[in-house]
Amino acid sequence: MQDIRIDLSMAVPFAGKEALAEMGKKAELAFQDLTDPEKEAGFKGWLNPMERGEAYRAMMEKAAAIRSKADAFVLVGVGGSNQAARAVIKALQKDGPEIIYAGNTLSAPALQKVLRRLDAKKEIYINVIAKNFETLEPGSHFRVLRDYLIRRYKREDTAGRIVLTGTFGSRLEEIAKENGYTFLEFPVPVGGRYSVLTPVGLFPMAVAGIDIPALLDGALRMKERLAAPGNPAVEYAALRQCLYQEKGFDIEVLAAFEPQLDYFAKWWVQLFGESEGKQKQGVFPTSVSYSEDLHSLGQYMQEGRRSLTETFLSIEEPDGSVPVPKDPAFGDRFDYLDGMDFLEINRAAESATIRAHYEGGVPCFRIFLPTLDAYSFGQLFYFFMVACAISGKTAGINPFDQEGVEAYKRSMFDMLGK
Amino acid sequence: MQDIRIDLSMAVPFAGKEALAEMGKKAELAFQDLTDPEKEAGFKGWLNPMERGEAYRAMMEKAAAIRSKADAFVLVGVGGSNQAARAVIKALQKDGPEIIYAGNTLSAPALQKVLRRLDAKKEIYINVIAKNFETLEPGSHFRVLRDYLIRRYKREDTAGRIVLTGTFGSRLEEIAKENGYTFLEFPVPVGGRYSVLTPVGLFPMAVAGIDIPALLDGALRMKERLAAPGNPAVEYAALRQCLYQEKGFDIEVLAAFEPQLDYFAKWWVQLFGESEGKQKQGVFPTSVSYSEDLHSLGQYMQEGRRSLTETFLSIEEPDGSVPVPKDPAFGDRFDYLDGMDFLEINRAAESATIRAHYEGGVPCFRIFLPTLDAYSFGQLFYFFMVACAISGKTAGINPFDQEGVEAYKRSMFDMLGK
Numbered sequence: 001m002q003d004i005r006i007d008l009s010m011a012v013p014f015a016g017k018e019a020l021a022e023m024g025k026k027a028e029l030a031f032q033d034l035t036d037p038e039k040e041a042g043f044k045g046w047l048n049p050m051e052r053g054e055a056y057r058a059m060m061e062k063a064a065a066i067r068s069k070a071d072a073f074v075l076v077g078v079g080g081s082n083q084a085a086r087a088v089i090k091a092l093q094k095d096g097p098e099i100i101y102a103g104n105t106l107s108a109p110a111l112q113k114v115l116r117r118l119d120a121k122k123e124i125y126i127n128v129i130a131k132n133f134e135t136l137e138p139g140s141h142f143r144v145l146r147d148y149l150i151r152r153y154k155r156e157d158t159a160g161r162i163v164l165t166g167t168f169g170s171r172l173e174e175i176a177k178e179n180g181y182t183f184l185e186f187p188v189p190v191g192g193r194y195s196v197l198t199p200v201g202l203f204p205m206a207v208a209g210i211d212i213p214a215l216l217d218g219a220l221r222m223k224e225r226l227a228a229p230g231n232p233a234v235e236y237a238a239l240r241q242c243l244y245q246e247k248g249f250d251i252e253v254l255a256a257f258e259p260q261l262d263y264f265a266k267w268w269v270q271l272f273g274e275s276e277g278k279q280k281q282g283v284f285p286t287s288v289s290y291s292e293d294l295h296s297l298g299q300y301m302q303e304g305r306r307s308l309t310e311t312f313l314s315i316e317e318p319d320g321s322v323p324v325p326k327d328p329a330f331g332d333r334f335d336y337l338d339g340m341d342f343l344e345i346n347r348a349a350e351s352a353t354i355r356a357h358y359e360g361g362v363p364c365f366r367i368f369l370p371t372l373d374a375y376s377f378g379q380l381f382y383f384f385m386v387a388c389a390i391s392g393k394t395a396g397i398n399p400f401d402q403e404g405v406e407a408y409k410r411s412m413f414d415m416l417g418k
Numbered sequence: 419m420q421d422i423r424i425d426l427s428m429a430v431p432f433a434g435k436e437a438l439a440e441m442g443k444k445a446e447l448a449f450q451d452l453t454d455p456e457k458e459a460g461f462k463g464w465l466n467p468m469e470r471g472e473a474y475r476a477m478m479e480k481a482a483a484i485r486s487k488a489d490a491f492v493l494v495g496v497g498g499s500n501q502a503a504r505a506v507i508k509a510l511q512k513d514g515p516e517i518i519y520a521g522n523t524l525s526a527p528a529l530q531k532v533l534r535r536l537d538a539k540k541e542i543y544i545n546v547i548a549k550n551f552e553t554l555e556p557g558s559h560f561r562v563l564r565d566y567l568i569r570r571y572k573r574e575d576t577a578g579r580i581v582l583t584g585t586f587g588s589r590l591e592e593i594a595k596e597n598g599y600t601f602l603e604f605p606v607p608v609g610g611r612y613s614v615l616t617p618v619g620l621f622p623m624a625v626a627g628i629d630i631p632a633l634l635d636g637a638l639r640m641k642e643r644l645a646a647p648g649n650p651a652v653e654y655a656a657l658r659q660c661l662y663q664e665k666g667f668d669i670e671v672l673a674a675f676e677p678q679l680d681y682f683a684k685w686w687v688q689l690f691g692e693s694e695g696k697q698k699q700g701v702f703p704t705s706v707s708y709s710e711d712l713h714s715l716g717q718y719m720q721e722g723r724r725s726l727t728e729t730f731l732s733i734e735e736p737d738g739s740v741p742v743p744k745d746p747a748f749g750d751r752f753d754y755l756d757g758m759d760f761l762e763i764n765r766a767a768e769s770a771t772i773r774a775h776y777e778g779g780v781p782c783f784r785i786f787l788p789t790l791d792a793y794s795f796g797q798l799f800y801f802f803m804v805a806c807a808i809s810g811k812t813a814g815i816n817p818f819d820q821e822g823v824e825a826y827k828r829s830m831f832d833m834l835g836k
Binding site for chain 2: 080171279302321360
């Protein structure tokens with residue numbers, strides 16, 4: 001079980017030395033503030049990953065039961081309620097039920113597609129995740145899916161197929177009790193985008209066969225690291241704020257040379273976008289999937305507006321191997337690849353890209369994952385959540401609210417006659 | 419067959435009146451320059467979509483033959499060589515062979531996944547698309563796939579399964595002749611990101627059963643519209659350059675409330691990013707998929723840095739319909755949706771979002787597609803290609819080159835010993 005490694009050496013040269021030292025002090029204070037149990041206790045439950053007690057054991061048992069029986073498991077949730085689990089499942093799932101995502105769109109064609117996929121499955125289970133059970137997508141899809149399950153299995157056989165994840169005391173908990181559904185806790189002092197280490201993220205991952213103890217161990221290992229001197233989350237947060245506030249680097253691009261990380265990037269974009277995009281400020285978070293996007297945004301990254309920073313996630317020992325077969329008589333002019341493995345070729349593309357972007361004026365943050373596994377993901381999640389909270393606080397905003405998402409809802413609820 | 423509609427009324431108020439008039443003149447000149455056959459003829463072949471002559475008929479026949487026999491059709495290409503076809507196929511394909519994408523990654527696990535999917539198929543055909551047959555991803559994957567096909571079918575049975583799309587006189591054409599593969603033309607005066615209306619985009623779409631005549635008709639209809647007074651591509655280009663140069667709106671977000679358009683957004687990002695991201699300038703292009711991303715970037719769009727413009731693609735008559743079933747005794751507090759269709763709910767979310775973002779300080783461009791079909795796509799492609807070329811020229815850059823993508827290649831080829 002190895003630590004992930006955070007390397008800021010290709011970003012530091014872009015910051016002013018004194019400005020960075022100054023920002024480092026602010027970020028250190030923000031971290032002390034964050035870890036002070038007296039302050040903002042109502043928003044910081046996520047600093048402590050789920051404990052492995054009674055509720056954990058019950059959750060894992062239910063997950064194992066579903067895993068052994070289900071052909072399809074529908075994760076009904078949106079934003080903070082599905083991004084983390086989806087990120088890990090898309091990257092690591094090897095077998096078990098097909099995980100289908102619903103409650104994350106209002107498109108009729110997209111919902112029809114989900115229902116058609118379910119038609120082809122025999123044993124279906126669903127998990128509805130909603131902290132505030134007023135969100136339209138999961139609420140409306142729960143209606144449709146409940147109706148669907150009752151038509152497929154009869155009412156009395158549906159209760160065992162439904163798991164609800166919500167806050168204690170919520171309407172969702174009452175619904176679970178009234179109908180005999182399993183209920184899991186979405187802790188009140190944990191915002192959606194910080195909920196990966198609670199049943200919100202862990203339960204669907206467990207159904208998909210992810211190694212939950214390893215993921216939690218990874219998070220706890222990072223927690224321990226961040227408590228020691230030389231905290232890399234403080235350094236990363238200070239540097240990105242320094243580059244933003246002092247030098248105008250106002251877009252951060254999460255980049256990886258492994259498409260298995262595409263959905264992790266979506267989690268990351270929400271984490272930073274929703275935490276920092278307020279008061280008309282904030283670094284704009286976005287992502288690229290290399291090498292494909294070198295043929296799309298590569299030109300912009302190299303020579304466009306010099307306001308970009310890039311955060312590379314590199315996997316030191318990726319899974320899999322495909323050697324390039326030789327074909328000497330064919331004459332395709334790719335003989336220089338003879339006998340090489342795609343693992344090497346991809347690594348060469350990655351090194352060359354980082355060097356070219358750095359030399360082209362892009363500060364590059366690098367995070368190395370020893371391997372792509374649950375333990376690395378646990379570290380990564382915890383690292384970025386703490387770094388994001390510190391970064392937001394250093395910028396003088398509240399990284400735990402999201403008032404702006406209410407604006408469109410008012411006129412939408414109006415139109416829908418709520 | 420209805421026209422798409424371009425509505426700039428929610429963006430115009432953010433621009434200064436005089437500055438916009440001034441920019442409009444520049445954009446008009448750029449358009450005249452663009453359509454002057456004497457100028458830059460070597461880069462503007464795309465202004466004329468493929469003609470329906472002999473080469474077209476041969477291409478359509480080959481596509482029909484493959485379509486009738488194939489279980490899987492592998493599109494081997496990256497960037498301009500796969501984005502447009504993938505955009506349309508992902509949105510519109512109803513039946514026929516499964517289209518599998520390769521030649522667009524260097525990841526070993528991703529390539530292994532492709533090979534595993536092929537193992538489950540019986541009749542496999544491939545199309546390698548490469549203007550410059552030096553690009554690593556399609557070149558190396560062609561090696562692997564050729565080897566795979568020969569192992570599955572024997573060498574003599576592979577020739578009929580391989581179609582190559584390249585420029586006349588290229589090594590790829592020689593390879594086709596030497597091996598008896600079908601060869602299609604990638605016209606020299608058409609850059610990859612402008613190649614949708616050539617065999618590059620049209621052939622894979624035809625294999626997937628897309629209505630190619632309707633797509634070409636849509637493009638030609640837009641060509642005709644843009645030649646008339648009140649050219650919407652000139653207006654759109656002038657407005658986005660005005661907002662960028664005069665008001666600092668330096669990020670443009672392509673947004674749609676229909677996930678079927680997710681891959682179109684990728685095509686669009688490449689078109690603008692590669693055309694305009696040079697000389698340390700250019701609007702940064704990115705995209706969101708609503709309603710899902712309202713729960714991710716929605717907060718930033720509403721209250722983050724006010725440097726964003728948003729371009730909404732709206733489908734006036736979407737396919738599909740899912741009514742919300744009633745469940746009065748259940749008490750889920752979503753009764754206000756009783757009997758509504760998701761088509762309505764999604765439309766309400768869209769209207770509310772655009773209004774909220776506009777009121778929050780985001781200039782909103784709107785493009786209305788009567789329905790999501792090949793004719794609309796044809797119009798959309800042609801509109802954006804012309805708008806992008808005008809926008810780039812108005813900004814004083816060359817929208818047809820991409821020198822910056824060479825930077826990482828030099829050190830990569832070095833490492834790989836080329």
